[in-house]
Amino acid sequence: MTESDNIVAETAERIFTDLADAQTINNSKDASWKAPLWSALTEAGLPLSWVPEDCDGSGASIADGFSVLNSAGRFGIAVPLAETMLAGWLLAQAKIASPPDAMTVAPASPRDRITLNADDTLSGRARGVPFARDVKHIAVLATGAEGSSIALVDAAQCKIAAGLNLAGDASDTVNFDKVKPIAVKPAQKGFDQTSLMLMGGVARSLQIAGSLETMLDVSVRYSNERVAFEKKISKFQAVQHNLAKLAGEAAAALAAASSAADAVANSTAFDESIFLEAAAAKIRCAEAAEKGAAIAHQVHGAIGFTKEHILHRYTMRALAWREDFGNESHWAVELGKLVAARGADELWPLVASR
Amino acid sequence: MTAALRFDPIRLPPECEELRKEVRAFLADEIAAGTFDPHKPQREDSDAPEFSRRVGERGWLGMTWPKKYGGHERSFLERYVVTEEMRVANAPTRRFFVADRQSGPVLLKYAPEHIKMDILPRICRGEVCFAIGMSEPNSGSDLFAAKTKATKTDGGWLINGSKIWTTSAHIADYMIAIFRTSPPTKENRRHGLTQFLVDMKTPGITVNPIAQITGQYEFNEVVFQDAFVPDDHVLGEIDGAWKQATSELAYERSGPERFLETYYVLTELVRATGPNPDTRSAEGIGRLVAQLHTMRRMSVSVAGMLQAGKEPVVEASIVKDIGTIWEQQLPHRVRELAAFVDVDPLNHPTLDEQLAFATKLAPKLTIQGGTTEVLRGIIARGLGLR
Ligand SMILES: Cc1cc2nc3c(=O)[nH]c(=O)nc-3n(C[C@H](O)[C@H](O)[C@H](O)COP(=O)(O)OP(=O)(O)OC[C@H]3O[C@@H](n4cnc5c(N)ncnc54)[C@H](O)[C@@H]3O)c2cc1C
Numbered sequence: 001m002t003e004s005d006n007i008v009a010e011t012a013e014r015i016f017t018d019l020a021d022a023q024t025i026n027n028s029k030d031a032s033w034k035a036p037l038w039s040a041l042t043e044a045g046l047p048l049s050w051v052p053e054d055c056d057g058s059g060a061s062i063a064d065g066f067s068v069l070n071s072a073g074r075f076g077i078a079v080p081l082a083e084t085m086l087a088g089w090l091l092a093q094a095k096i097a098s099p100p101d102a103m104t105v106a107p108a109s110p111r112d113r114i115t116l117n118a119d120d121t122l123s124g125r126a127r128g129v130p131f132a133r134d135v136k137h138i139a140v141l142a143t144g145a146e147g148s149s150i151a152l153v154d155a156a157q158c159k160i161a162a163g164l165n166l167a168g169d170a171s172d173t174v175n176f177d178k179v180k181p182i183a184v185k186p187a188q189k190g191f192d193q194t195s196l197m198l199m200g201g202v203a204r205s206l207q208i209a210g211s212l213e214t215m216l217d218v219s220v221r222y223s224n225e226r227v228a229f230e231k232k233i234s235k236f237q238a239v240q241h242n243l244a245k246l247a248g249e250a251a252a253a254l255a256a257a258s259s260a261a262d263a264v265a266n267s268t269a270f271d272e273s274i275f276l277e278a279a280a281a282k283i284r285c286a287e288a289a290e291k292g293a294a295i296a297h298q299v300h301g302a303i304g305f306t307k308e309h310i311l312h313r314y315t316m317r318a319l320a321w322r323e324d325f326g327n328e329s330h331w332a333v334e335l336g337k338l339v340a341a342r343g344a345d346e347l348w349p350l351v352a353s354r
Numbered sequence: 355m356t357a358a359l360r361f362d363p364i365r366l367p368p369e370c371e372e373l374r375k376e377v378r379a380f381l382a383d384e385i386a387a388g389t390f391d392p393h394k395p396q397r398e399d400s401d402a403p404e405f406s407r408r409v410g411e412r413g414w415l416g417m418t419w420p421k422k423y424g425g426h427e428r429s430f431l432e433r434y435v436v437t438e439e440m441r442v443a444n445a446p447t448r449r450f451f452v453a454d455r456q457s458g459p460v461l462l463k464y465a466p467e468h469i470k471m472d473i474l475p476r477i478c479r480g481e482v483c484f485a486i487g488m489s490e491p492n493s494g495s496d497l498f499a500a501k502t503k504a505t506k507t508d509g510g511w512l513i514n515g516s517k518i519w520t521t522s523a524h525i526a527d528y529m530i531a532i533f534r535t536s537p538p539t540k541e542n543r544r545h546g547l548t549q550f551l552v553d554m555k556t557p558g559i560t561v562n563p564i565a566q567i568t569g570q571y572e573f574n575e576v577v578f579q580d581a582f583v584p585d586d587h588v589l590g591e592i593d594g595a596w597k598q599a600t601s602e603l604a605y606e607r608s609g610p611e612r613f614l615e616t617y618y619v620l621t622e623l624v625r626a627t628g629p630n631p632d633t634r635s636a637e638g639i640g641r642l643v644a645q646l647h648t649m650r651r652m653s654v655s656v657a658g659m660l661q662a663g664k665e666p667v668v669e670a671s672i673v674k675d676i677g678t679i680w681e682q683q684l685p686h687r688v689r690e691l692a693a694f695v696d697v698d699p700l701n702h703p704t705l706d707e708q709l710a711f712a713t714k715l716a717p718k719l720t721i722q723g724g725t726t727e728v729l730r731g732i733i734a735r736g737l738g739l740r
Contacts, residue, residue: 213359220737240734247359247733248672255361255655256648262363276647283644332640333633339643340636344625348442348617351647352374 008049008060009067015040016075022310025078038079038102047084048098055097057088065089066261069203073210076313078169080104080131082203087139090196094150094185102135104155106174110197110326114176116144120184122151122176128323132172133160140181141196148192151181165320167313195270200325201282202264205257208285211318212250215296218311219243223299239299246295253288256281259354275338277354279331286328289318361669363651364658370435377439380412384445393704395444395618396568396711401483401525402446409440409447410480415454419462424475430661434654438610442617448522453477456606457484457530464589464598465551473528487517487531487552487576494519495728497532498544498596502578504533510585511535511550513558513578521722523561523574526554532595544596549589556581568714606723608656608670613649613677615719616712619688620646622705627695638691642684649677668736675729682719685712 019037041047049065051057060068069082080102087103106126107114114124122142132138132155140151157179165171220243223234233239260274260281267274293315297304304311322328339347385392389405409415417433419425437455440447458477461470476482493499502515513533523529529552536546552559558581561574590598620642627635652673659666689709720726734740 220739223739234739237731240739241727241730243737243739244675244730244733247737248676251359251361251652251669251672252648252676254359255363255652256644258361259363259651262365276643279640280644280647283641284648287641287645328641329637332637332644334640335643336631336636336638336640339624339639340627340631341629343629344621347621347624347643351643351650352438354647354651
């Protein structure tokens, strides 16, 4: 997925290169970089990539959308692109048209549930909702007497308590207190909160993988510039081996995330195979984020610990993204239960089926 | 990007799934017939010549080689399926494994035609076993320190010296070895080694067993005293073995055997844990399965690149680095996870025995076929650091 083999990903890459340069953003004292970036992304139809044209989106393929997110991860993008894409995708599952502005999705954690009341209002609390305070609308997966429903909500109708993730991006608690949605429709049969968590998890996995690719790139480059004991530090074997390990973690993350994305893109239902692929991707990418970020910082020494350096834009985001749509512990428990329920002799057939 | 890593999500094509069914049915028959016990990786005698022939009869050896040499012109992905199913079943593959994976491809590339016509079909029939003679008492990771000498004589070469850690030398028909034909040069310390095909029945070769900490008999010391190797058994360029080594690595380093060596302890853990694991066990199993799935997807991806005619040396080294460390740690992780499992006494002996065996075996996994440190050096070179 590193090669831009589709025009959608190429467009995204071009916009990120022009308007989301990490050093420029890092240097800027305010958020003035956000508006031009967002309007370029919107103009290119990227936030609504996954919304079919009849729901007012640009109707890109699932695979193309995932490539965009991998690229967004490589650039450490901190605008609600993934969130708007996921929200539009969620709404499209119930054929609800997407509004034109930025959105986010709730719940963003498998531990939270939003209830659809008998009077079609929504109640509940969703924690760690990315960019909730920055968006006009929230796409909600709600659970009611009839099963899962999908709703479009005016964010202003919710009580939003501001929070920050490790990277300093908005990660808010959204309270739904009998909120009347703009639209609400039942989800298709078989589509539930787990489906949303899996899809969100794959999105985050691709972003983490992308950020690890950049951590590797930045770290390798730095090691070839920095001199200590009259040598480039890249000539020390201990540094080389650390970077080789970082490459391994980046590779594992990329392989797991690309595989899960490919699985989702080529499937019509969130079945057991998608569950394995998506859960495994989130688990492995989260593990890679931990190991990879530690090495990237180690290689950089003190300079990487400063606000001025761009490294934290990738490391802290990769670590933060572990939490969204179920962290690795959550998915490991769920995957472990699935494997145990299938039994010992069905484990290999499951692994080999992918 | 300084380092463009590629792991495309290759899927095994439908013909592979058909093949998988055939291999599973074949292995089930062999198990039923008592050829081997899938729950006993610690089997004393893993040389199974009859089994090897039957695998050959099924067309599962030399799968990717040209038909004219007895091969089957099938894909790397098909070979991949056969390899992983055999490994997971703990099938006794020792007799043919090295020949099929490594030695055959070397012969295909460097042996004279009449030798190819003679030996390759026999590998495909599962009749011959190969050993690899690289390491010496004073030359391990530093392959180019090898001293065992090949001295030119009439019509061939006389070999003197010794190889060590030679897996299967005691059952092997042939060895592919590197010997010193010239001293290294000032400019190139890798110069001066030549690859040879050695018939193990040659007078002057003695094989001495070396016991391993697992109790298995696997590797040996091989001593050469004026052993004669004819000229046509030189493989490739004289003094130029160093140019021939790298392309082998991608084949050798990324296969399913590089992370499935201790897989059985995970299966037994799941069996012992039962259908309703507690949170700790479930999380532990879930993580291990996620890691396993990821490595397999990486490994299949490398097989796909090989099929496409690429030489993904760095990617293959990454798979082996991550894979061998994983399979090495697996028995320890399983031990921790099994610590509070109230096991069914019927299963307990299997898990305990397998854990003990895997724990003793684990140290070799990051040494054989290139140590972790050597692999990381290769990856670092791929990253442009050396
Ligand atoms: C079970 C088993 C089967 C084997 N089968 C075969 C076989 O069939 N044929 C064959 O030829 N060989 C075989 N070997 C040998 C194997 O290839 C060597 O053991 C391996 O290459 C390492 O060499 P060594 O044991 O001499 O260790 P050394 O090279 O002496 O290494 C010792 C330690 O030093 C480290 N080290 C060495 N050089 C460096 C460096 N430059 N930088 C950093 N660290 C370094 C190593 O990584 C290792 O940790 C087998 C080994 C085992 C364990």
